[in-house]
Structure formats: structure tokens, C-alpha cells
Amino acid sequence: MNTAHRYALSVTGLVGFLVFWEAISQSGWISTTLLPPPSSIAPSLVSEIQEGIWHWMVWASFRHYAIGFFIGSFLGVTLGVLVALFPKVEASQAWLARVLRPIPPLAWIPFAIIWFGISETAAAFIISIGIFWINYFTAMAAVQAVDKDLIEVARAFGHRTFPALLKKVILPGAAPGILSGLRAGLGQGWMTVVAAELFGIEGIGQRMMEASGLLATDVVILYMFSIALLYGISDYIFVSIQNKILAWQR
Amino acid sequence: MAKVIETEDLSVAFGEGDGQNIIFRHLNISVEAGEFVTLVGVSGAGKSTLLRVIADLIPPYEGSVKIDTPQDRARRRIAMVFQSANLMPWRKIGDNVGLGLEGIEVSPEQCRERVRSTLDLVGLGDFSDRWPYQLSGGQRQRVGIARALAVDPDILLMDEPFGALDAITRIALQDELLRIWRETKKSVLFVTHDIEEAVYLGDRVLLLGDRPAHIVNEYKIDIARSQRREGENFMRKVEEVKAGLVDAMALSDGAA
Numbered sequence: 493m494n495t496a497h498r499y500a501l502s503v504t505g506l507v508g509f510l511v512f513w514e515a516i517s518q519s520g521w522i523s524t525t526l527l528p529p530p531s532s533i534a535p536s537l538v539s540e541i542q543e544g545i546w547h548w549m550v551w552a553s554f555r556h557y558a559i560g561f562f563i564g565s566f567l568g569v570t571l572g573v574l575v576a577l578f579p580k581v582e583a584s585q586a587w588l589a590r591v592l593r594p595i596p597p598l599a600w601i602p603f604a605i606i607w608f609g610i611s612e613t614a615a616a617f618i619i620s621i622g623i624f625w626i627n628y629f630t631a632m633a634a635v636q637a638v639d640k641d642l643i644e645v646a647r648a649f650g651h652r653t654f655p656a657l658l659k660k661v662i663l664p665g666a667a668p669g670i671l672s673g674l675r676a677g678l679g680q681g682w683m684t685v686v687a688a689e690l691f692g693i694e695g696i697g698q699r700m701m702e703a704s705g706l707l708a709t710d711v712v713i714l715y716m717f718s719i720a721l722l723y724g725i726s727d728y729i730f731v732s733i734q735n736k737i738l739a740w741q742r
Numbered sequence: 743m744a745k746v747i748e749t750e751d752l753s754v755a756f757g758e759g760d761g762q763n764i765i766f767r768h769l770n771i772s773v774e775a776g777e778f779v780t781l782v783g784v785s786g787a788g789k790s791t792l793l794r795v796i797a798d799l800i801p802p803y804e805g806s807v808k809i810d811t812p813q814d815r816a817r818r819r820i821a822m823v824f825q826s827a828n829l830m831p832w833r834k835i836g837d838n839v840g841l842g843l844e845g846i847e848v849s850p851e852q853c854r855e856r857v858r859s860t861l862d863l864v865g866l867g868d869f870s871d872r873w874p875y876q877l878s879g880g881q882r883q884r885v886g887i888a889r890a891l892a893v894d895p896d897i898l899l900m901d902e903p904f905g906a907l908d909a910i911t912r913i914a915l916q917d918e919l920l921r922i923w924r925e926t927k928k929s930v931l932f933v934t935h936d937i938e939e940a941v942y943l944g945d946r947v948l949l950l951g952d953r954p955a956h957i958v959n960e961y962k963i964d965i966a967r968s969q970r971r972e973g974e975n976f977m978r979k980v981e982e983v984k985a986g987l988v989d990a991m992a993l994s995d996g997a998a
Contacts, residue, residue, distance in 0.1 A: 639828075641826070641828050642828060642830055644799060644824075645830070645841075646841070647799055648821075648822045649818070649821070649842035649893070650844075650845050650893075651844070656845070660830075660844075661830070664830070664832040665832075667832070740831050740832045740834075740875070741831070741875075
């Protein structure tokens, strides 16, 4: 399958899905309130933009997302790398991580509100939690999987200090794993954005709650697609940067 | 001739107490300046470990390794070529060759010049900007040799460098290594499990017995290198070393 062929099939799949959905909505079997047709999205978008709501909400959500992403990723990668490098740290965190890891980010909402109030910080905190764990475990595994033979090569050629080995072997060797963790976090973050805003922090999630209360389901769908678009753009940008960094891979 | 490598009652062991695994005990070997010494032995005899102790990658348990070559801040005294080339996949070929030049007193221009000239020496002058994955196994191994030569070492330690290559590439690289050795006058300690290769390359072949390893025998190869691919003298020498190896294996079986 060549690239063009693949591209054509991907477009067909998406367009086919939308056409099928439009047909069901238009057929009258289901009320358009229960399932608004995709063709209603454009008018909703125009009215949301005219009222100045769309870009305001998107920008607010993007802020929470970006802050949560950077904090969660930074802490996750840093701690994951450290844990992998020092066996004693690794042993001391093993059970602790097992206790904390399964707690879903949304379960932290009560504490987020108590600690930070109904604030952007609270939303960013919740978003950062899921991203933290993904990066923590992938960074740890990536460092542990670095080829020991290459560390020996670096030592044989005179690079024997810890900073030198970190810079010349460990971090470049772990880079593919770390980057794939960052990318997974990029998606995970958008999934938590909406939920993190449901309790009243301004953003896409809050607007969706409002709209569903008014049964304005076309507006709900509009924001669902907005998130998909934002994710698509951020993932596209990330992958192009990733491909530059990992040009050495086949 | 001056000895550039000399081990004195060298012992290496891993672990402590009952679980201690003695790799070799009271080993005394030496390599003279400009000499090409090959080291053969039963597998698991600690040949690779010996190279790593000489390269100061593993500490000795007892005894010592003396390296007697001039100190020079613009060079490294010892360089190693590994069994699989072990290039860093995220470095272009030129940067892989320059690995050992980072951290010694070489200007960026000298560094580029040395990378270029060593890549020329192994016949890969045009490959500086390629990634390792774009090279064949034999080419990668040449880069491994260039990386070692770039630091202009007095001593070249080679750990079964051609073991993973196909026969044709191996023969080509053996001859290339001999040419480079003649041109650069390095002292070489070359580990192999291939007896013909050991006899073909070496001025002297050391036969290492099983664990704890010790030198079982030493063979001086006084056949002109041009006469070595085949011919009666060469084959007789190979047979002699082979017989020695079989004896060494019988000995170690008896001991166990």
C-alpha cells in the first residue's frame, strides 16, 4: 500500500462515517436533538464565534492543557529518568507507585478544589496527573532499555563521568521512548481537559455542560469536534518535531 | 623490544564468597611495541574479560596491568574495537568516528581532519554524513575500526571484530587490518575464536585455557604474511594450535 492509497482510504473512512451519520440524522428516525447532524456544526460554529464564546473557551482550555502538559511531562520524565538510573530510588518507589498509579486523575478533583479552589491551577493540576504517570513509566522503561554495550563503548572512549554518559548515551538512547511517552500524554491531556472543567472552571468542558443543560446538542458536538481538531493539530506538530529529532531511526 | 602491555599475576573474579566466579588467575601476558598478538581460547575462557581489564573497563581482582606508552593529551593510549561495531545509531558516521576525540586536546579542525583521514584509511571516505543504519555489517565494522584509529592509540584491543561477518567480508577486512597495522605501527591484541584467523594475523598466538584461564601455550608464527593464506607451513601451524586447543579442553574437562 503506497502513501497516496493509504491517504485516500483514511479520507474515505472519515467521510463515510460523516455521511452515514448525516443520513441517519436526516432520515427522521432519530430526533435531531438526540443526534444532531454533522451539517449543524458549521452554523453552530458561526454563532459561537459571533458571540465571542468559541475562541474564548478554546483559549482557556488550551491554557489549562498546556500548563498541565508541561508540568506533568517535565516531572514525569525527570523522575522517571532518575528512578531508572538509581536502583535504590527504583526500589523505594516501586510500591508507592503501585498505590498511587491506579487513582484516576478525576478522583483528585475534590482535592484539587480544596487545594487550589475553582481555578485554572486546579484544572491544570488534574490534567497533569494523567500525563505525569504516562511519562513517568515510559521514561523509566526507556532509560532501563538503553543498550549497555553502548555505555561500555562510551567508557572505552574516555567518557566515564556520569554527566558525560547521561549526555552521550543515556538520554539519546532513551529519546525514542521518552518522545513516545510525551506523545501519548499529548492525547491523554485532551481527554482530561473536558472533565477537569466540568466543575465550573471556564473552558470547553464548562461550555459543553451549559449547552447540554439547554439541550443544545449541536453545540456539544461542535466542541467535541473542536477538541478533536486541537488534538489533531498538536499531534501533527509533535510528530513533525519527533521525526526531525529521530531522523537517525529507520 | 619494549613491552607496551604487561600483566603481572593478574586475576579477575566476579562476586564474593561461595558464589565467586574466578575468570582467570595469575595471568601473565605481554605485548611488545608494534607487535600483533592474537589470543585464542575455548569459549567462555575470559578472552573478552582480559581485554576489558587491560582497557580499564573492569577492575582487576589481584595483580596489575602495566601500560607503558607515552602520555599525550591529544591522543588516547588504548582504543578498542568491539565484536559488533556498536556504533551509536543517533550519531552520523563522522560523529561516531569522532567519539573518542571529544574530551581530548584536539582542535575542531584537527578533529575533522582525523575523522576524514581515518575514514579514508578504512575506505569509507564518502560516508561521513550517513546514519549507521544505512551501512552494511562490514562497513559498520570498518567504522568501528576507524573510531579506534581516530584517537591515534598506541595499543589497539580487538574483541572478535570480524566474528559476525560473512567469510568474504572477513577476509577483506583481515587484509585491510594488516595493511593499516603496517602503515600505523600500532601494537595489537586481537581476540578471536577462529584459529586460522589467529595464525593468519598474528606475530604470536596465545592460547588461553578454560576457567580459571591461564596461558596454555604460545606459538610464534614465523611465516611471511604473504605465505599465510594457504600452503603447508601455514596449515601445519593451524593444526598445531588446534591440537593445543583440544588438549586445553581435555585438561579443563578433567579438572571439572
